[in-house]
Amino acid sequence: MxxxxxxxxxxxxxxxxxxxxxxxxxxxxxDAVPVPVPLGGAEAALGTELPEVDGQLPLPTAGVPEPPRFVKGRLLPERTVPRLPVDGGLPGLELRAPLAHALDDGFDHVGVGVPASDVRSLTPGLALDAPLTAPRPGELPALKQPELAVLAPVLRTTPGADLTAGPGLR
Missing domain, CATH: 1.20.5 (Single alpha-helices involved in coiled-coils or other helix-helix interfaces)
Structure with a gap:
């Protein structure tokens, strides 16, 4: 060429x-995709105030897996199948509903806000070792008990919510 x-x-x-x-x-x-819920057509058809609903869907992102660590005396690395960090979130929701007065034609509002919260997690992993000792100069590898361990998954988050009430629709 x-x-x-x-x-x-x-x-x-x-x-x-x-x-x-x-x-x-x-x-x-x-980080998150907004999800509006359109209720304007239903409000017009029913002739009444309906709740306003908005949401957020977080997008998970994968991180970099833990590198293998070689330990003296083992044939295989310490974490044979490494744990993978995945960051994402719990979905968020914003709900605001009218609250009619019992004695007159006015409205108040009540609202619930659940913001999208971060979730940090690690997938399960696997650690195993061969049933042979590490080779040494002048010796053949000897038999030993095989080792197998499952690395537990980890999940961390701090969800929260806000409850509000007040005069008027907004």
Missing amino acids: KSITRGTLAAVITGVAAAMGAAATPAAAV
């Missing part, structure tokens, strides 16, 4: 990769 053809091909591949990277960047920067 001529050098001009290789240069042209490299420029085209670089341009396509840059365009794909630019297109993927805004989507990757989003």
Whole structure:
């Protein structure tokens, strides 16, 4: 292949990769997707005030797995199947409902806000060791008890909620 053809091909591949990277960047920067619930048509059809509902769906993102650690005296690394960190969140919800007065035509409101909260987790992992000792100079590996351990998953979050009530619809 001529050098001009290789240069042209490299420029085209670089341009396509840059365009794909630019297109993927805004989507990757989003932590949660807003989910509005349109109730305007039902309000008009029923002739009454309905609750306002908005939500957020968080997008999970995978992290970098823990690297294997080699330990002296073992044939296999300490974490044979490493745990993978996954960050995401619990969905959020915003609900605001009208509360009619019993004695007149006015309205108050009551609202519940559950913000999207972060969730940090680690997937389960596996640690095992071969049923042989590590080789030593001048000796053959000896038999030993095999080792197997399941690394438990980890889940951390701090959810919260707000309850509000007040005069008027907003």
